[in-house]
Amino acid sequence: MAGNRRVTVREIAAETGMSIATVSRALNDHQAVTPATRALVRDAAERLRARTGAAARPKGGAVFVRCPYILTDYFGLIVSSIAETLTLHGRQLVLTAGEAAQRTPLLADLDGRDGVTGVIVILPPDPGADLVELQRRRMPFVVVxxxxxxxxxxxxxxxxxxxxxxxxTAHLVELGHRRIGVVGGPTEWLASDNRLAGHNAALADVGVLPSAELLRTVEPSTERGHRAAAELLDLPEPPTALVCFNDKAAVGALRAAAERGLRVPADLSVTGFDDLDLAQATGLTTVRQPLREMGRMAVSLLVRLLEQHELDALHVELATELVIRSSTAPPRPA
Structure with a gap:
């Protein structure tokens, strides 16, 4: 079923170029039909169901945006950009966010919302099976x-x-740093894995092996960043620089350095990631994420799905930018 209308045998026959009799036999698992023919018929039926389902959705319908986090500067920038772009496309926004969204699974959150034609989910904590199930329901959606x-x-x-x-990290290496501590993100996050791999690649370029002693993984917050940085700075041989998972963790690292009488950047270089307002306020060297563009791109991709355009690039990565400020400098001479 798709909407209130069934895909007919005649439509499947036209889609495959087969006779109506052959299609009927294939759908009824007649023994005279080969497995290959049966597969072709079922694939065609699925394609037609998808098209009919898309056509049944109201034009300009609502888009359900799910951000199970408090809308601080990071998530707020993404959601605001999504809302503005949906308005430009004449589509209504249905938003759920914050701790309430964390307590409700994605599929349960979506069920019962009438008029939703597409979904955007931001950093979803839900099991991957929920996203696969959403796809099986043929609901167009994009993950940010x-x-x-x-x-x-x-x-x-x-x-x-x-x-x-x-x-x-290459920036720190170019300044002369070799003993670089890492305040990384949660180990189960894809972004954490990718950033740690990028850090290690920059070290490998100058023949430096990563050290488990110099790595701490934490939930990205100012307080946890402070705690992890304190552990690294209290090592018998402390690092000369710290790369932090995000700007908030980096601000915590700045506080840990100040508590130990370390001057930044004369005694210790510190970097962040995101380029939020607090990075600019503290003079933090960081990586600028295109947060607003991520929101705009998510809407663009979703609209193309809703209009049944073909997508060649399914996993889009947007370029980042290194922003050098006053928190990094060459290491102090031994």
Whole structure:
């Protein structure tokens, strides 16, 4: 079923170029039909159901945006950009966000919302099976900044985490740093893995092996960044620089350095990631993520899905930019 209308045998016959009798036998698992023919008929039926389902959705219908986080500067920038772009496309926004959204699974959150024609999910904490199930329901959706590796045919948009992390560590390496501590993000996050890989790649370029002693993984917050940075700075041989998962963790690292009488950047270089307002206020060297563009791109990809346009690029990565400020300098001479 698609909407209130069934896909007919005649439509499947026209889609495949087969006779109505052959299609009917294939759908009824007649023994005279080969497995290959039966597969062709079923694939055609699925395509027609998808088209009919899309046609049944109201033009200019609502888009359900799910951001199960408090709308701070990071998530607020993405959601605001999505809202503005949906308005330009004449589509209504249905938003759920914050802790309430964290307590409700994606599919349960979506069920019962009438008039929704598409979905945008931001850094979804939901199991990958929920996204696969959403796809099975043929609901067009886009994932912004996926937390885990997605199936190839699920559409997503994110920043180029690997390239951004590699560039900021390369900046420290070019200044002369070799003992660089990492305040990384949660190990189960795709962005954490990619940024750590980028950091390690920049070290490998100058023949430096990564050290487990210099790595701490935390939830990205100011307080946890402070705690992790304190552990690294209290090592018998502390790092000369810290790369932090985001700007908030970096601000925590700045506080840990100040508590130990370390001057930034004379005694310690500190970097962040995101380029939020607090990075600009504290003079933090960081990586600028195109957060607003991620929101705009998510809407663009979703509208193309809703209008049944073909997408060749399903996993879109947007370029990041290194922003050098006053928190990095060459290491102090031994």
């Amino acid at each position: 900044d996926p937390r885990t590796i997605l199936p190839r045919d699920i559409v997503s948009v994110s920043a180029a985490h690997f390239a951004g992390a590699r560039r900021i």
